[in-house]
Amino acid sequence: MTRRSKSESCLVYGSASLLGLVLLCPVLWLFIMSISSTRDLTTLPLQWFPSEISFDNYAKLVSDLDSSTAESFLSALRNSLIVAISATTLSLLAAIPAAYSLSRLPGSRRKSLLFVAIATFMMPPVALVLPLYSTMGALGLLNTHIALIAVYCGILVPFTTWLLKSNFDAIPIELDEAPLIDGANRLQIIWHITLPIAKPAVGAAALMAILMAWDEFFYALLFTNDIRAKTLPVAIADFAAGRVADYGLISAAGILATLPPVSMAYFLQKSLVSGLMSGSVKG
Amino acid sequence: MTGLSLKGVCKQFGDLNVIRSIDLSIEPGEFVVFVGPSGCGKSTLLRMIAGLEEITSGEFWIGNKRADQLPVSDRDIAMVFQSYALYPHMTLGENIGFPLRLAKVAQKEIQQKVLKIAEVLHLDNILDRKPGQISGGQRQRVAIGRALARDPKVILLDEPLSNLDAALRLEMRVELARLHKKLAATMIYVTHDQVEAMTLADRIVILHNGEIAQVGTPLDLYNKPANTFVAGFIGSPKMNLFPAEIDNSVANASKIRLKNEQNEFNLDIPVQATGPIQMGIRPEHMSPINEGGIRGLVNRIEHLGSDTYVYFQTNNDASAVARLNGIAPIQAGEIISFTTKPAHYHLFDQNGIRIE
Known part of the structure; x- marks a missing residue:
């Protein structure tokens, strides 16, 4: 390794710190807001550091079970978890065999199918929302988990398929032919060989899918209208939409809403480690 | 079988x-x-x-x-791939036992079978390792072991x-x-x-x-x-081929005349062929003589210790090589002659098909 000069080091670390600052500042400000009192947040000039630290906002959201605030937040949390996890699971169940097929099996029509899938992913949600809304309405699915899960699957399946396909492409074809010779069928190949080898990619796809479903606002806003189905982004928006916006409360809800995906990312990062391919072919 | x-x-x-x-x-x-x-x-x-x-x-x-x-x-049918195609996430034992696992053989039986194969292939000490942790030769043996597992x-x-x-x-x-x-x-x-x-x-x-x-x-x-x-294709260095002609004027015998070459090669048996042919002689069947045979100008010598390869250019401009046992004292630039026993002649017709 070549030694970096002092100025180079400064530049590298300076840029990294700047990036870190840009990424962390909003989160930090959100956290500060969440532990400040309403008075500190509304004074002019702005009080950058709260005069007293209080976790009342968090308590309001999670422990005060009789209040409508806690009820709507907790049910939104539950709805979000159900919708994001179900949509991700279903999407992966469809995307894994689809990606395998697109990556491994012959046929020129498959390629155009992938293109169509990507094209639907590119379509703006506004273009789709009206027909989807009337369909969901006709099926009686508005304001249910199923409606959101179905719509999110429509977004996630093309995305995860494409992500997984490009990862499956990197696995040598011999690792399909060898199990075929050993007596495996295609599903067994996927289960015993492709998935364990592509574990990092599957982990990444799952993480991205969960995040996309977790953060989705547009469809969730339109297709849900009460605590039975409202997800976190919509619930948080509701806190801001009242006559008095409680910024502290909104910030606390925002912080809490980031915890599940962040912890999930933390646990999945182990499986995101690559380098599993070494030693399989040649060497 | x-x-x-x-x-x-x-x-x-x-x-x-x-x-x-x-x-x-x-x-x-x-x-x-x-x-x-x-x-x-x-x-x-x-x-x-x-x-x-x-x-x-x-x-x-x-x-x-x-x-x-x-x-x-x-x-x-079992197959061993050029690239081995071992499963990187499985241990060597699991690799070898994989076909048996697919065939739903009992776990205990798989273990016994894997152990038996590993012994034959000298892999019994490293069955717990992954393919990334072993050498190329060992990977090759694992690939063979996997092929043997099912008694195909x-x-x-x-x-x-x-x-x-x-x-x-x-x-x-x-x-x-x-x-x-x-x-x-x-x-x-x-x-x-x-x-x-x-x-x-x-x-x-x-x-x-x-x-x-x-x-x-x-x-x-x-x-x-x-x-x-x-x-x-078979033989190294490869067989020399010389353009030649057949002369069947004498009964029950044939003469082969190499193009541009003065000397004739005689065969006691008649050859059923006319027109130009090719005569093949393997490098290892060429022995040096003083006069006659195939003459040429030596342009390169390769000493392998056990053998000496003599590359030469014949009068008809064909490149040829002779393989001599041991270290032959021949130098580039010499004119050299080679002969061959009739049993070592290979005759091919214009289309390259062997003439018996």
């Missing part, structure tokens, strides 16, 4: 004929080597036997069962030694020969290395442009190459 037979087997990729009507029958327990230059279709033919490539036309039989439409897993009827090997270094290749070659004797399984081995082919094979199939150039025992191919392609 099962034999295989191919009847008029063809393979096309689009307009490209990769395999053109191959007829071949392989006896149970035979060690057959497919050999040929790159792109001759040898690997494709092997993959067709395995079921990894479809057969465009023709029939393929395993024993007395028609198999060209049979799925890969029903053929009971037929074992296919696709250039299994080509990724190993020279010393290891030799060692594995001996081991493969030993293994074949021990298992008595039908084996088909693809290589471009004629030494592997000559040393391992019961029979060699030489492929050229998707067709069989010749099938025979190694010595058959060496002693009686059916055409100039086989003549050039």
